[in-house]
Structures are given as C-alpha cells and as structure tokens.
Amino acid sequence: MIAQGLKLAISGVLIGVAAALALGRILSGFLYGVSPTDPLTIVGVAVVLTLVALLASYLPATQAMRVDPMVALRYE
Numbered sequence: 001m002i003a004q005g006l007k008l009a010i011s012g013v014l015i016g017v018a019a020a021l022a023l024g025r026i027l028s029g030f031l032y033g034v035s036p037t038d039p040l041t042i043v044g045v046a047v048v049l050t051l052v053a054l055l056a057s058y059l060p061a062t063q064a065m066r067v068d069p070m071v072a073l074r075y076e
Contacts, residue, residue: 001064005057013046
C-alpha cells in the first residue's frame with residue numbers, strides 16, 4: 001500500500017520537476033529571490049512533497065494493518 005502511494009508520488013514529482021524546468025522562464029516573473037532553475041529549491045520541494053505523500057500513505061496503511069482480517073471479511 002505504501003509502495004503504491006510512493007510510486008504515484010515519485011512519478012508526480014518527476015513530472016512536476018520536468019514541467020518546472022520547462023516552464024521556468026515563463027514563471028520567472030512570479031519568483032522573487034530565487035532563479036527558476038535553483039537546484040536547492042527544486043530538490044527541497046521534491047523532498048517535502050515525497051515526505052508528505054509517504055505520510056499520507058503510511059497513516060492509512062497502519063490503520064489497515066490493525067484490522068483483524070476475519071473481522072473485515074465477516075463485515076463484508
């Protein structure tokens with residue numbers, strides 16, 4: 001469950017980084033104090049988004065692990 005969430009998150013981050021690099025010149029008017037291709041900013045945002053996705057996958061996975069399979073099957 002966590003691996004599926006991370007696969008989606010990493011693919012989204014890669015697409016987002018590619019789009020940010022491609023559209024950097026267009027968006028440069030909105031950026032103050034940082035260049036459109038600043039590696040520290042791009043890596044920092046990618047790491048933060050990946051950690052948020054990991055947390056968003058981890059919390060439901062731990063709740064699902066606590067459920068007894070027999071109780072879940074009996075409920076359905």
